[in-house]
Amino acid sequence: MFRRVARFVVLMVLAAGAAAALLHRPKHDVRPAPGAVVVTYWEKWTGDEGAQMEQIVGEFNDTVGRHKGIFVQYLSVSNVNQKTLVATAAGVPPDVAGVWDGQIAQFAAMDALEPLDDLAAEHGITEALYKPVYWRACHYEGRLWGLISTPACVALHYNKRIFQECADALRAAGLDPDRPPRTLEELDRYAAVLDRKRPGTDRWDRYGYLPMEPGWFLVHTAYWFGGSIYDEAAGRFTLTDEPVVRAYEWIRSYSLKLGRGSMMEFVDSRGAYASPQNAFLVGTVAMQQQGPWMANTIESHRPAMNRWKFGAGLSRPEKLAEEVKLSSEERRANYEWGAAPFPSVGGEIVTYAGFDVLVIPRGARHKREAFEFIAYINRADVQEKLCSLHCKNTMLRSVSDEYIRNHPNPYIEVFETMASSPAARGIPPIPIWPEVDAEMAQVAQKVYLLTQEPRAALEEAQLRLQAKLDQFNRRQQQRRTREASR
Amino acid sequence: MSGRQWRQLGKGLAFVSPWLAGFCLFMALPIGMSLYYSLCDYSLLKGPLFVGLENYAELIWRRDPLGRVGDPVFYQSLWNTMRYAAMALPAGMLVSLGLALLLNAGIGGQSIYRTIIFLPSLVPVVASAMLWMWLFRADPKQGLINGVLEMLGVTGPSWLADKTWAMPSLALMSLWGVGHTVVIYLAGLQDVPRELYEAAEIDGAGLWRRLWHVTIPMISPVIFFNLVMGIIGTLQVFAVPYIMTGGGPERTTYFFTMYLYDNAFNYLKMGHASAMAWIQLVLILLLTGAAFWSSRRWVHYQGK
Numbered sequence: 001m002f003r004r005v006a007r008f009v010v011l012m013v014l015a016a017g018a019a020a021a022l023l024h025r026p027k028h029d030v031r032p033a034p035g036a037v038v039v040t041y042w043e044k045w046t047g048d049e050g051a052q053m054e055q056i057v058g059e060f061n062d063t064v065g066r067h068k069g070i071f072v073q074y075l076s077v078s079n080v081n082q083k084t085l086v087a088t089a090a091g092v093p094p095d096v097a098g099v100w101d102g103q104i105a106q107f108a109a110m111d112a113l114e115p116l117d118d119l120a121a122e123h124g125i126t127e128a129l130y131k132p133v134y135w136r137a138c139h140y141e142g143r144l145w146g147l148i149s150t151p152a153c154v155a156l157h158y159n160k161r162i163f164q165e166c167a168d169a170l171r172a173a174g175l176d177p178d179r180p181p182r183t184l185e186e187l188d189r190y191a192a193v194l195d196r197k198r199p200g201t202d203r204w205d206r207y208g209y210l211p212m213e214p215g216w217f218l219v220h221t222a223y224w225f226g227g228s229i230y231d232e233a234a235g236r237f238t239l240t241d242e243p244v245v246r247a248y249e250w251i252r253s254y255s256l257k258l259g260r261g262s263m264m265e266f267v268d269s270r271g272a273y274a275s276p277q278n279a280f281l282v283g284t285v286a287m288q289q290q291g292p293w294m295a296n297t298i299e300s301h302r303p304a305m306n307r308w309k310f311g312a313g314l315s316r317p318e319k320l321a322e323e324v325k326l327s328s329e330e331r332r333a334n335y336e337w338g339a340a341p342f343p344s345v346g347g348e349i350v351t352y353a354g355f356d357v358l359v360i361p362r363g364a365r366h367k368r369e370a371f372e373f374i375a376y377i378n379r380a381d382v383q384e385k386l387c388s389l390h391c392k393n394t395m396l397r398s399v400s401d402e403y404i405r406n407h408p409n410p411y412i413e414v415f416e417t418m419a420s421s422p423a424a425r426g427i428p429p430i431p432i433w434p435e436v437d438a439e440m441a442q443v444a445q446k447v448y449l450l451t452q453e454p455r456a457a458l459e460e461a462q463l464r465l466q467a468k469l470d471q472f473n474r475r476q477q478q479r480r481t482r483e484a485s486r
Numbered sequence: 487m488s489g490r491q492w493r494q495l496g497k498g499l500a501f502v503s504p505w506l507a508g509f510c511l512f513m514a515l516p517i518g519m520s521l522y523y524s525l526c527d528y529s530l531l532k533g534p535l536f537v538g539l540e541n542y543a544e545l546i547w548r549r550d551p552l553g554r555v556g557d558p559v560f561y562q563s564l565w566n567t568m569r570y571a572a573m574a575l576p577a578g579m580l581v582s583l584g585l586a587l588l589l590n591a592g593i594g595g596q597s598i599y600r601t602i603i604f605l606p607s608l609v610p611v612v613a614s615a616m617l618w619m620w621l622f623r624a625d626p627k628q629g630l631i632n633g634v635l636e637m638l639g640v641t642g643p644s645w646l647a648d649k650t651w652a653m654p655s656l657a658l659m660s661l662w663g664v665g666h667t668v669v670i671y672l673a674g675l676q677d678v679p680r681e682l683y684e685a686a687e688i689d690g691a692g693l694w695r696r697l698w699h700v701t702i703p704m705i706s707p708v709i710f711f712n713l714v715m716g717i718i719g720t721l722q723v724f725a726v727p728y729i730m731t732g733g734g735p736e737r738t739t740y741f742f743t744m745y746l747y748d749n750a751f752n753y754l755k756m757g758h759a760s761a762m763a764w765i766q767l768v769l770i771l772l773l774t775g776a777a778f779w780s781s782r783r784w785v786h787y788q789g790k
Contacts, residue, residue, distance in 0.1 A: 082751045089530035110531045110754065264644035264735070269625035434752045445736050463551035475527045479535055
């Protein structure tokens with residue numbers, strides 16, 4: 001009896017498994033057609049972003065790929081930059097790798113990438129397609145080394161609900177609760193009004209603004225002060241330039257206002273970015289610097305913030321279908337948060353424009369076929385679709401009305417405008433960028449923990465980083481001399 | 487050797503040849519190469535550029551642009567590692583020995599306690615690091631430790647964000663994984679002959695004297711083993727600080743292995759990283775050698 005029951009249970013489990021496999025079978029071909037060239041594509045994305053990119057890859061395989069005999073094989077790879085480099089050194093690189101903007105100069109200087117100028121020209125991908133900031137950042141020493149998969153840029157995100165709760169106090173301070181700050185001076189005043197202490201304690205339970213939340217763009221703060229940490233033409237760091245010093249003094253001013261202990265407590269206790277404990281989502285921080293993907297993050301972890309006025313019981317597609325019928329202003333009113341250009345010293349629209357980039361590692365076996373895929377991703381319709389899925393702006397100079405209307409971020413126009421601004425800045429083309437990033441993170445920590453004066457910390461970093469860059473350049477020159485003498 | 491002996495040697499070598507080949511290919515060759523690369527500027531992608539002792543000079547004795555001797559980050563990471571070893575190693579050995587003594591006391595439910603103490607060692611490092619990050623949270627509404635301290639009227643520090651407390655917090659967290667050491671101590675304790683305790687008792691020795699004059703000398707080889715393993719382990723600590731603090735605040739928990747990793751895989755300075763690996767090897771050899779040298783005075787082997 002027991003054996004019969006056991007046999008029945010096993011059969012049922014197998015049948016259920018087979019049914020599940022049939023139901024969830026991939027929608028696209030997962031095997032290459034006979035004779036197709038298989039292009040291996042390593043990408044950093046997992047989860048939703050990974051699945052969305054896989055969807056785009058599947059569409060390529062079903063259309064252009066099928067027509068041209070190319071099959072792209074998508075593989076999610078952690079630490080994709082490091083693994084791509086090791087594989088390239090070993091002579092077995094992927095055909096396409098999805099890395100970050102900071103790697104372009106580093107990889108190109110190390111001879112890890114194939115230049116793409118000729119292939120891009122063959123496919124008609126030129127400066128005319130791209131917003132200037134992105135096109136510039138894909139280049140290093142005059143050559144094109146990668147093309148963008150998904151770009152983004154940074155805006156001021158503000159919590160409209162908190163603004164309304166503090167409307168009286170804001171008005172009393174001469175500020176308008178119905179709009180975000182427009183100057184840095186205004187930002188500081190808004191922040192001061194929105195700061196709040198936990199009743200009966202000396203602990204802050206809400207911060208109007210904190211430079212270190214999320215702190216991902218601290219290294220680029222000087223852009224909003226009219227400066228930059230690097231002079232590309234001279235090949236020298238400019239950390240002691242007045243705008244850079246002023247930027248770090250501004251960061252420090254928040255620690256002086258709120259107290260060093262509060263800074264430490266906040267850094268120690270803040271929730272993870274991709275979690276319902278995210279400081280902006282729980283209202284611990286009322287304003288912050290973030291990218292357009294924030295709309296997706298909010299939708300995943302605190303969807304009520306995207307349904308302020310209506311749509312409480314609606315799924316995302318249902319809600320978006322409702323919003324399509326509304327004007328831009330009406331749609332934005334349904335969001336508890338807003339996005340606007342982060343104020344700058346000169347009043348220009350300034351942003352840091354970063355991106356994920358597709359490169360062909362040196363020694364890739366199927367360069368031309370790999371570029372077919374990269375060119376497909378750079379097609380306007382595909383770019384709009386991918387960037388909508390990833391909730392980002394595009395690198396395209398002009399986008400369709402449909403893209404704006406259907407984009408999951410109601411403020412996407414703001415991001416498109418910011419990225420098009422002449423004052424938009426990309427990552428500086430420094431071949432030792434990871435060291436710069438690490439060193440500047442130390443400067444930021446010393447400044448916001450009030451351990452060192454900004455100018456002193458920047459002077460030290462200037463000397464250290466310049467010495468590292470000079471050494472890198474010297475060794476590059478030695479290598480070139482050695483190769484020339486062979 | 488006779489022909490038979492030669493044949494036997496041939497057979498023996500044939501049997502160990504997979505291991506020998508593996509050792510040469512995957513251990514001896516990379517070790518030799520890393521020594522060579524430590525004398526080069528090497529980024530994996532371009533051929534190594536021989537620079538002599540430059541990497542060692544930069545790390546150890548050449549003045550940096552600010553006039554400081556050596557690379558300040560190298561020295562800071564070394565200092566942090568030594569500080570951590572000085573905190574975590576004695577604390578871990580004392581706590582694990584104490585727990586092993588309690589478990590050896592012959593109380594009921596010993597196997598349950600043993601399981602409970604060993605269990606945390608089975609939790610993956612990443613999971614336990616995440617758990618401790620929550621425990622250490624500064625806000626008493628979130629962090630259990632500061633929550634309890636607040637109930638007692640004490641304001642807890644920002645454990646992982648305060649330069650003063652970050653390192654002790656990591657050392658405290660290292661006690662979470664003492665289960666393995668406890669089991670080794672326990673095996674040593676259970677090997678101590680009962681007659682020695684009986685003789686000591688007849689001579690009037692109390693609990694403390696029995697511990698000091700019987701237990702400790704008898705398990706001294708086990709203590710020595712744990713000491714050597716502890717030295718090697720604490721000098722190679724990586725995953726927990728990498729996850730919990732990322733080396734911060736202000737590099738106060740930036741360990742030697744983290745700087746080595748960054749040099750190798752983030753900055754692609756394989757030559758620099760190889761030089762650091764060799765310096766680490768020399769340090770571990772020196773400290774282990776010192777432990778072996780001192781062991782002649784305090785480690786007692788039965789039968790000697």
